[in-house]
Amino acid sequence: MKFYSSDIVEKIREERRKGFTLRQLGEKFNIPNNTISIWVRDIKSHTNSFLVARKREESSRNELKRVGDNFKIDKTTAQILVSILYWCEGSKYPATNNLSFSNSDYYLVKLYIELLRIGFNINERKFRARLQIHTTHNYKKELTFWSKLLKISKKQFERPTVTNPTKNMKRLSYRGTCTIKYYDVKLQLNIMGIYEALGKRVISGGLPER
Structure with a gap:
């Protein structure tokens, strides 16, 4: 597993707050989108891809939530x-x-x-x-x-x-x-x-x- 410095992480988070997409950040810093998404997942975005991804994530979480609720x-x-x-x-x-x-x-x-x-x-x-x-x-x-x-x-x-x-x-x-x-x-x-x-x-x- 490759590690990245905290400076890189903070820089990417700053860029995300400015509105850069995951693809743009990945191309700019040459880091996989999946890795970047973990670092910035708590930062809200109004891009369509972000909203779709969050909706999909919420749907997956709730799909079998009843198992835990009724356990x-x-x-x-x-x-x-x-x-x-x-x-x-x-x-x-x-x-x-x-x-x-x-x-x-x-x-x-x-x-x-x-x-x-x-x-x-x-x-x-x-x-x-x-x-x-x-x-x-x-x-x-x-x-x-x-x-x-x-x-x-x-x-x-x-x-x-x-x-x-x-x-x-x-x-x-x-x-x-x-x-x-x-x-x-x-x-x-x-x-x-x-x-x-x-x-x-x-x-x-x-x-x-x-």
Whole structure:
């Protein structure tokens, strides 16, 4: 994957605000239109192609929206969903002896912790959290944001990891990466057991032995 400097991204966003089309921007900067569209998707345009694309996007989003709207989440369902999320993004035993889930998508992190609370009898005092942020972030502001979002006391946040931002493309609306830890190795093994059993049922022929 090719990376582009934040200067290029900002320059293209400025040009988009002036009314340049994706094709014009692509030809001017020699960058694929699909890449540019991701960088400028939050910038409104009155061009016909933009309005048509947005209408098509909204239609696709709503096409099966009812599936999510009508999906009932009970305790068992929450256990399955959170196990799948943990299978994808969590740290596994024996590398860690706690439930450790890390992501920069705050919507996903919020979903994970709420499903965990619905699916299991959680002791809130066992939660710990840690942020990885850039030197350009205001730590107090980000700490307040994540603490309020996840309903975890600020006192349960460990010292953050602070890094210098790279010269590569900046992520829009980046609030840092949050790692949630829940210190209960039995629950960790329970969750691993759920997704392993699910995998064996769904995958034809079962899973190979580890």
